[in-house]
Amino acid sequence: MLSREDNDLLTNTDKGTPMGELFRRYWIPVALSDELPGPDCVPVKLRILGEDLIAYRDTDGQVGLVDAYCPHRGAPMFFARNEEAGLRCVYHGWKFDVTGQCTDMPNTPEGDTFRNKIQITAYPCFEAAGIVFSFMGPKNKQPPKPQFDFADLPPTHYYVTKFQLECNWLQATEGDFDPSHGNFLHSTLDNNRGNPGFAIFNNRTNPNGQGNQNFLDKPIPEDEPFPFAVGTRRIKAGNFNTPEFVSLEDVNGAMYSHQKFTRPDGEEIVSLSLRFLMPSFCPPGITRQNHYAQNVRIPVDNTHMMFFRLRWSLEPMTRDDLVMYKQGGYVYPEMIPGTFKTKANVWNDYEVDRLGQKTFLYSGIKTFPLQDIAMMENQWGPLADRTKEHLVAMDFHMIYLRRKLLRTAKALRDGIEPSEPWQPETYAYHSASVVIENGDYNAALEKAKERAKTSLLPADRLAATIRA
Numbered sequence: 144m145l146s147r148e149d150n151d152l153l154t155n156t157d158k159g160t161p162m163g164e165l166f167r168r169y170w171i172p173v174a175l176s177d178e179l180p181g182p183d184c185v186p187v188k189l190r191i192l193g194e195d196l197i198a199y200r201d202t203d204g205q206v207g208l209v210d211a212y213c214p215h216r217g218a219p220m221f222f223a224r225n226e227e228a229g230l231r232c233v234y235h236g237w238k239f240d241v242t243g244q245c246t247d248m249p250n251t252p253e254g255d256t257f258r259n260k261i262q263i264t265a266y267p268c269f270e271a272a273g274i275v276f277s278f279m280g281p282k283n284k285q286p287p288k289p290q291f292d293f294a295d296l297p298p299t300h301y302y303v304t305k306f307q308l309e310c311n312w313l314q315a316t317e318g319d320f321d322p323s324h325g326n327f328l329h330s331t332l333d334n335n336r337g338n339p340g341f342a343i344f345n346n347r348t349n350p351n352g353q354g355n356q357n358f359l360d361k362p363i364p365e366d367e368p369f370p371f372a373v374g375t376r377r378i379k380a381g382n383f384n385t386p387e388f389v390s391l392e393d394v395n396g397a398m399y400s401h402q403k404f405t406r407p408d409g410e411e412i413v414s415l416s417l418r419f420l421m422p423s424f425c426p427p428g429i430t431r432q433n434h435y436a437q438n439v440r441i442p443v444d445n446t447h448m449m450f451f452r453l454r455w456s457l458e459p460m461t462r463d464d465l466v467m468y469k470q471g472g473y474v475y476p477e478m479i480p481g482t483f484k485t486k487a488n489v490w491n492d493y494e495v496d497r498l499g500q501k502t503f504l505y506s507g508i509k510t511f512p513l514q515d516i517a518m519m520e521n522q523w524g525p526l527a528d529r530t531k532e533h534l535v536a537m538d539f540h541m542i543y544l545r546r547k548l549l550r551t552a553k554a555l556r557d558g559i560e561p562s563e564p565w566q567p568e569t570y571a572y573h574s575a576s577v578v579i580e581n582g583d584y585n586a587a588l589e590k591a592k593e594r595a596k597t598s599l600l601p602a603d604r605l606a607a608t609i610r611a
Contacts, residue, residue, distance in 0.1 A: 144529055144530055144531070144532040144533070144534060145529040145530065145532070145545065146530065147530050149545075149549055150527075150528070150529045150530065152549065152552060152553070153313050153545065153548055153549065153552070154311045154312075154313050154445060154526060154527075155445055156192050156193065156312065156442040156444075156445065157192070157193045157444075157445070158192065158193065158194065161552040161553060161555055161556040162548070162552050163192055163193070164280070164555055164556075165421075165422055165548075165551060165552045165555050165561065166192055166279075166422050166423075166441075166442065167192065167278075167279045167280035167281075168280050168284060168286070168422075168555070168560065168561055168564050169278070169280075169286070169421060169422045169563075169564050170269075170276045170277065170278050170286070170288060170289055170564075171191075171276060171277065171278075171279070171422065171423075171439070171441055172274045172275065172276055172305075172439050172441055172449075172451045173189060173191050173196075173198065173208060173268070173275050173276065173277045173441070174187065174189060174198050174274075174275040175273060175274060175275065175303065175304065175305055175451075176270050176273045176274065176275055177273065178198070178275075179198060179199065179200040179206060179275070180200075181200065181204075182200055182201065182202050182203065182204050183200070183201070183202055183225045183226055184199070184200050184225065185225070186198065186199040186220070186221055186223060186225055186230065187199070188211070188221055189208070190443045190444060190447075191277075191279065191441065191442070191443065191449075192279060192441075192442050192444075193442070193443075193444045193445070194210075194279070195210075195211035195212070196208055196209065196210065196211055196266075197209050197210070197211050197220045197221055197223070197230070198268075198275065199225050199230055200225075201225070201228050201229060201240070201241055202226065202227060202228045203228060205241050205268075206241070206268040206269075206270065206275050207230065207240070207241035207265065207268070208265065208266045208267075208268050208275075208277050209230065209239060209241075209243060209263050209264060209265045209266075210263050210264035210265075213232040213234065213235075213237060213263065214237075214245075214261060214262070214263050214264075215232065215234070215235055215237050215261075216234070216235075218232055218233075218234035218235075220232060220263075228240060229241075229246055229247075231247070235249075235250040236248075236249045236250050237250070237258075237261075239262075239263045239265070241265065241268075242262075242265055243262040243263045243264060243265025244262055245258040245259075245261040245262060245263070246258065248261070266278060266279045267285065269288055271291055271293060271294040271295070272291070272293040272294065272296055272301045272303060272453055272455055273298065273301060273303045273453075274303060274451060274453065276288075276289075284560070286564035286565050286567070287565070287567045288567060289567045289570035290567045290568050290570055290571045291437075291570050291571060292435075292455075292571045292573075292598055292599050292600050293435075293437070293453070293455040296455060299459040299460065300455055300456050300457070300458065300459055300460065301453060301454065301455035301456070301460070302453075302454050302455075302460060302464070302465060302468045302469070303451065303452065303453040303454070304451075304452060304475060304478075304483075305449050305450060305451045305452065305483055306449070306450050306452075306476065306478065306483050306484060306485050307443065307447060307448070307449055307450070307483050307484055308440075308447065308448050308449075308450055308516055308519065308520060309446070309447060309488075309489050309520050309525055310446065310447070310448065310519055310520040310521075310522070310525040310526070310527075311442070311445055311446060311448065311525060311526045311527065312423060312440050312441065312442040312448040313527075314519050314522050314526075314527045315440045315448055315450065315515075315516070315519045315520075316423055316425065316440050316544075317541050317544070317545075318515045318518065318519050319418075319419075319425040319427060319438065320418065320419075320540040320541040320543075320544050321537075321538070321540065321541060322384050322389075322537060322540055323378055323384075323537040324518075326358075326359065326376040326378065327376055327505055328505065328506050328514050328515070328518065329505075329506075329511065329514055330359060330376065330505045331503055331504060331505060332371075332502065332503055332504070332505060333503070334357070334359040334360050334361075334374065334375060335357045335359045335360060336357070336360060337503070338357075339473045339511075340429055340473075340511065341357050356407075358375075358383075359374070359375045359376060360375075361375050362375075363375055364377075378537060383402065383404070384402075385536065385537065386536055386537075386539045388402050388403070389401070389402045389539075390402065391418075391539070391540065391543045393547070394569075394572070394592055394595070394596075395563075395566055395569050395572075396420075396421060396561075396562060396563035396566060396569055397417060397419070397420055397569050397572045398417075398418045398419035398420075398543070398544065398547060399415055399416060399417055399418060399592075399595070400415075400416045400418055400540065401413060401414065401415045401416070401588055401591070402414055403579065403584060404576075410578060411578070411579045412576045412577060412578050412579060412587070413576060413577050413579060413584060413587040413588045413590075413591045414574075414576050415574060415575045415576065415577075415588070415591040415592065415595055416574045417572055417573055417574045417595065418540065418544075419544060419547075420563075420569065420570060420572070421551070421561065421563040421564075423439055423440050423441065424437065424438075424439050424570070425437075425438045425439070425440070426438070426573070426574075429474055429511055430454050430474075431454070431460075431464050431467060431468075431474075433456055433457070433458065434454050434455065434456045434460075434464070435454070435455050435456070435573075435599070436453070436454055437451075437453040437454075437455070438450070438451070438452055438453075439451040439453075445526060446525040446526050447525070449483070450512075452475065452512070454468060454474070457599065457600070457601075472509060472510055473509070473510055473511050474511060474512075475510075475512070476510045476512055476513050477510075485513060485516070487508070487509075487510065487513055489517075489520045489521070492517075493508050493513050493516070493517045494508075494509075495507045495508055495517075496508075496509065568596075571598045571599075571600075572595050572596055573595055573599055574595060575591045575592075575594040575595035576591060577590040577591040577594060
């Protein structure tokens, strides 16, 4: 459990708070590029980290992100005219460019000179893989852009969308650091033999070397007291994913887990899995064959968040890939048309199928991310009170993450800036595996770490990305 003070520190991302300022030291997703389809398009209302903002694309195609209110008298900039390389407030005609500089002040005689002294709050932006990233921190703390492997991929190589969750960012993020929940929440009652996660994605890219194995498909122990409800799901001492066999550590600020793993052919490997990149990038995720995942959860405010869900590939995605992501109903949830809210949601109990729960799906909820979201949005409400928790050994990933976040946020509060924003190359790190030779685990681990630092991009494409 956390103390009330630490729980408040991690969950409050308002401006001026330790966690709010920590988020504001990184480039973070704020919108989808498709929300701003072309030059001089309609502005878009956003709320990020408790700030009301307006995003727009100017005449030159540049994305601007500015305060939702005009600095003159607080008029709403959503109604502004987006034209001639800037937003012009319709109340008195004040106009601002993407840097926030007032470029025209036509309603007063001194406007030609006074405009030079006026700026609207504006945050710099760039785009990568259909996502608009922004830096919302102090100008003198702006770091280089992260060197994402997917940064310069064409639209044919990725699929991305976002959806809003009715909860704090942390309880949603913590769901990715719970190694025991998959045995239950995401399972099917036939020991996963008919689980879409295996039937559809059994050949998915998995650089950690483990593959997508079904660890439930085995005989039920004779001493299992609940053969139907628990069956082969029970985690016991000696299980491969317990703290006894899994270690956690940071590599240049990137959180990794590593362990010895025996492949079906008997070969022993070091499996090194990338778990987390600051401030809220979670690379693990279910994907199609030869695809990679990136999940990012960004606070809207302290009781809502936006989930950016990216799948990308080094090669163009096929029609079947896109049909699966857009309409398959398993990797991405069905959306309410014209919104970023899921059709099955907290207000209709995620359309839980109680018959399906008794006969096939352990949870009764059909879509993979919604199975998680149903748990996340309802942990003592939208803002979990972690003073009530009773943690166990299998919560060790989450405990590590919390300590990492607390340590970094408290350091910033005390005047020590985070180092991760200034190591842009770490955002291209990935999982890796290396065969253990002569029983030397540590030597294989060091090789795996070096392999994980090597970009997945071919050398020529990597060079072009770095130059950009």
